Structure formats: structure tokens, C-alpha cells
Amino acid sequence: MLNIAAVWHNLIVGCSRFFAQLRNDASALATLRCLGLTVAFLTFLNLVDNLCLYYAVLNKTIGNPFLQSQWFYLLLAAPIAFLGRAARFYAILILLLTSLIVGCDIFLALAFSTRIGSDIVEVIYASSHTELGEFTVHFSRWEIWSGSLLFLLVLALVLWFACRRRTAFKPVFALLALALALPCSIDSLRLAVKEPKPWDEILRRNVVTELFFCFYHYREQNLELKNALQNPRLPSRLQRIDNGDILGIVIIGESVSRSHMSLFGYPRPTSPRLTAMRNELIVFDNVISSFAQTAVSLMRVFTIISDRSDGINCSLVNLCSNTGFYTEFISNQYRWGTSDNSTSLIFRSVDRREFLTETNTRGSTDANIIPALQQRLPAVANRPAVFFLHLIGNHFSYNRRYPESFNRFKQHRDDITQNLSHERARILNEYDNAILYNDTVIADLIEKVRATGRPAFVLYFSDHGEPVFEDGVTNIRHSESTSRYVYEVPMILWLSPQYKARFPRLAAEAAANAAKPYQTNDLTYGLAALLRLSYDAFPDHKNIFSASYRPRPRYIAGQDYDRLYPAKDDFKKLFGKKAD
Numbered sequence: 001m002l003n004i005a006a007v008w009h010n011l012i013v014g015c016s017r018f019f020a021q022l023r024n025d026a027s028a029l030a031t032l033r034c035l036g037l038t039v040a041f042l043t044f045l046n047l048v049d050n051l052c053l054y055y056a057v058l059n060k061t062i063g064n065p066f067l068q069s070q071w072f073y074l075l076l077a078a079p080i081a082f083l084g085r086a087a088r089f090y091a092i093l094i095l096l097l098t099s100l101i102v103g104c105d106i107f108l109a110l111a112f113s114t115r116i117g118s119d120i121v122e123v124i125y126a127s128s129h130t131e132l133g134e135f136t137v138h139f140s141r142w143e144i145w146s147g148s149l150l151f152l153l154v155l156a157l158v159l160w161f162a163c164r165r166r167t168a169f170k171p172v173f174a175l176l177a178l179a180l181a182l183p184c185s186i187d188s189l190r191l192a193v194k195e196p197k198p199w200d201e202i203l204r205r206n207v208v209t210e211l212f213f214c215f216y217h218y219r220e221q222n223l224e225l226k227n228a229l230q231n232p233r234l235p236s237r238l239q240r241i242d243n244g245d246i247l248g249i250v251i252i253g254e255s256v257s258r259s260h261m262s263l264f265g266y267p268r269p270t271s272p273r274l275t276a277m278r279n280e281l282i283v284f285d286n287v288i289s290s291f292a293q294t295a296v297s298l299m300r301v302f303t304i305i306s307d308r309s310d311g312i313n314c315s316l317v318n319l320c321s322n323t324g325f326y327t328e329f330i331s332n333q334y335r336w337g338t339s340d341n342s343t344s345l346i347f348r349s350v351d352r353r354e355f356l357t358e359t360n361t362r363g364s365t366d367a368n369i370i371p372a373l374q375q376r377l378p379a380v381a382n383r384p385a386v387f388f389l390h391l392i393g394n395h396f397s398y399n400r401r402y403p404e405s406f407n408r409f410k411q412h413r414d415d416i417t418q419n420l421s422h423e424r425a426r427i428l429n430e431y432d433n434a435i436l437y438n439d440t441v442i443a444d445l446i447e448k449v450r451a452t453g454r455p456a457f458v459l460y461f462s463d464h465g466e467p468v469f470e471d472g473v474t475n476i477r478h479s480e481s482t483s484r485y486v487y488e489v490p491m492i493l494w495l496s497p498q499y500k501a502r503f504p505r506l507a508a509e510a511a512a513n514a515a516k517p518y519q520t521n522d523l524t525y526g527l528a529a530l531l532r533l534s535y536d537a538f539p540d541h542k543n544i545f546s547a548s549y550r551p552r553p554r555y556i557a558g559q560d561y562d563r564l565y566p567a568k569d570d571f572k573k574l575f576g577k578k579a580d
């Protein structure tokens, strides 16, 4: 008891001596003020950034980055105490850098409903400059640019005045700092205990280091993928259970939302060709993607993740090339120079890769892909082969995805667009035109495969969906989104008559599962089954084309999709309500 009293006594006396000394030491006081102001500004910037995120992007904050970043900012500002005359320059430098990052963040939030972080890193890595340009032009508006400029201007003014003002030391400031430090410490402590990698969390969650952290993380992830695919851990007794010349065509769609295809019930006739061949198709109408972004979604689709959670075992391409299949990847998506993003990494080891937009600069509609496939088919006439076709599909800008003859939906006052502004109605119409064109591309591809007369299948699915103002707010995807339209994708299987005749049981079992809940991260197993591959402990319960298939819980952005959306989409209700 006595000891505690003595400790408190010493602490109070020590503090008051320190403060008394500060009163008389002008340079120490100036240093302390500089330090305090820097931490306060970093905190303020982080707060602005989070408010922006809250209102423009998520309608929620991630954890409590405001509190958890305090100690990190103190650490960042600590050199001020030792730098002497250079202290002020150091402070201004880190504050300017942070302001710049926050400025970018606000711009991104207002323009794209996203923020600096993994989404943007992926866009930069996975897109070309052409695509980035389209992205910016598509969404830039004068109010966004002027808003961002205004923010930076106000911030510069506040900084300038704060640096000029000279106040005497007041103990009340010290008390305020202590009052702030206490909840921050508790929160940091909680983070340190709760999270397995607290430093990662702190670096990821605060505005100063977020971008660098995400770049680093993305690079690491790509390296891991590259290593895993170069040295695959193949399942034991991997083999073909049919030695025929199966031809597999896997069409990877882009940003196609199931809710905009009339094949799935959309009121506008956006998929006439596929609807006409409806009874030749198996239409899976309860499929969602695992992620909102291309690269990460496709990485999960085409790889087998270890059950022991030590990363990626191998890819579908690894399975195919080790069983004698010829493999080819034809992409109509842009490539970032010659470097690989995770999408092209997955297909790095195929027998042949072709990027159509590199040889065709005139346009990027998916019409390119039809002759490209047709040309290649005779070369593999007598051998088992798989083609992976990566469409540009419905990637924005939507109006660049179809020729003028497909500009059919132009109405601004029909059932679909009646409650949307002129601008949004135009964007939605362009999206639907691109869907209509996509319908033709898929149907044409099926016809080319039919003409081979081989035991063949065509599987079409989209990497993820796209919201198109269904919530009245946005047509932007971001990785934290829980909007159903971001994840609900079409999945369609066409089997040639020769394939059906050879594997009637598979065809019947696949058709019986058309309405079952499914998530595309298990698609490698389904595709392996279609190619008639087998191996020890093959998880047939994850194979959507088998009678043994059992649906599993489906998560989107960490939430249970089936709990969020227990009922199927009601198109009439959706477009009947006022959405703008």
C-alpha cells in the first residue's frame, strides 16, 4: 500500500519537475510542440481518410484504425526529438507525403468508390495504361477534381497557420495527450493480442503505409503463386480415366452479372442466342464468385489450395499438362507490358499463350477471339486439348465492348431505366448492350466447337459480377463489397452430342445440379471431372457435375452469402422501386 503511494508521489513530482523545466527551456518546448503537432496532424489526416472511406465506400470502417495508429504515428514522429534544426523539415516532409496520400484516397473514394489499397494495386498491376485511362475518363467529373484540390488547399492553409502560431506550454495539453494515449494503448494492446500479425495489421490499416504494404503484399502473393505453379505438388495417382480426344473450351467472362442476362430472367432480351439453344445448355442459376476482383477470383478458380493451409498445391493447367492434354490460353484482355499479373501467371505454363490485344490495336471487342480459336482447332484435331479463352466481356468502359450494330438498348424511360438519371440510364444501357454482344460471342464459340464433331464441352462463367446501380448508388466493385450483384455470376455448360453419348451419366448428373448453390472457387474439381481426370482422394463432393456434390457455406467479404440473401433475386421488385 505504502509502495503504491510512493510510486504515485514520485511520478507526480517527476512530471511536475519535467513540466517546470519545459517552461524555462524554449528549444525543448518547441521540439515537443513540433512532435505533438505532427502526431495530431497525422491523426487528423487518418481520421479524414476514414470518414471518407466510411461515407463514400463502405458505410463502415475497418476495425478502429483511428485509435490503433496512434502509437505508430508517435514512432514515425519520434525522430523530431533528435533532429534538432532539421526537425521541422522532417515534420513537414512526412505531413506533405501523408496529405498527398490522403488526397489520392479522397479522389479515389469520390471517383471510384474505392481507396488506396489492394484494389488499386491490383488495378495497376492487372491493367494496362489504356485500361487505366479508360477507367479514369469513365468516372472523372469536375466536382471530384475540384473537391480533391480544395481539400489539399484547406489542409495546406491549416498547416501553415499551425506552424506559425506560437503558444506557451500549458499542462492541459499534456493531460489531453495522456487522455488520448490511454484508450489508444488499450486498443493497440487488444490488437496485439487478437491479431496473429499485429504489425501487418498496423501497417495495412493506416494511411501512411497502406499503399506500400499492399504493393509488397501483392508482390509476395504473386511470387508465391509463381513458385507454387513452377514446382507443383501434384496429387498422387493423377491419371485420365478416358483416353479419347476430349476437347475442353473454358470461357472466362469479365464483369458479367447474371441479373442482366435474360437467360436468367432479366426482363430485357439481352441473351436471345443462348435462350434459343436453352435446351442444349445446362444453366447453373445459383452460382457466385468468391471475390470481387479478377486476379484473386481467377486464382481461386484455377488452383487447388492445400487442405493443410500451406498455400497453393497446383493449378488446373498443371493437372492437364501432366496427363497429356495440350493447353492453350488466348486472352482478349490487356497485359501490363510483359510482366505477369496473377491471371496470366496461372496460365504461364500452358503450351501456347496469345494476347490478342497486342496484335490488334484497333479495338478490343471479343469478336477477335472467335477466329483466333477457329484457327487453332485444326492443329489439335487428334489430341486431347483444353483452351482457356479470357474475354474482355463487360469490362468498362462498357460502350467499347460491342460494335455499333449492337447498340440496341437506348431507352431512358422504360421499366428498367425509369428511375435512373439520364447519365446512369446511359451507362446501364451500354452495359446491357455489352451483355447482348457477349451472348453472341458465346453462342458463336459454341457453334465453332460443335463443328469439330468431337467429344467436347464449353464451360462459360464470369470471374465476378458487376453492380449496375441496383442499389441506386454505384456501378463500382470493391473488395469489401457485400452486394449480391458483385458476386452473382452466370455459369453455363454446353456438351457436344459426342460428349453426351460417351459420358451420359456425367451429363445427367450435371443437369440435376443446375439449381444447386455453388461458388466458383471449387471449379478446378468440376473441370477436372469434365476432362475425365482422376486422382487419389479426389473431392467429388466439391464437383458440381457429380451426384456426390454437396453445397458448402459460401462467404463473400467474410460474410455468409446465403444468410445475407436467403431468397433469389426478384427482378421486378428490383427495377420497380425508385433507385436513384
Ligand SMILES: [Zn+2]
Binding pocket: 254, 255, 293, 294, 295, 463, 464
Ligand atoms: Zn474481372
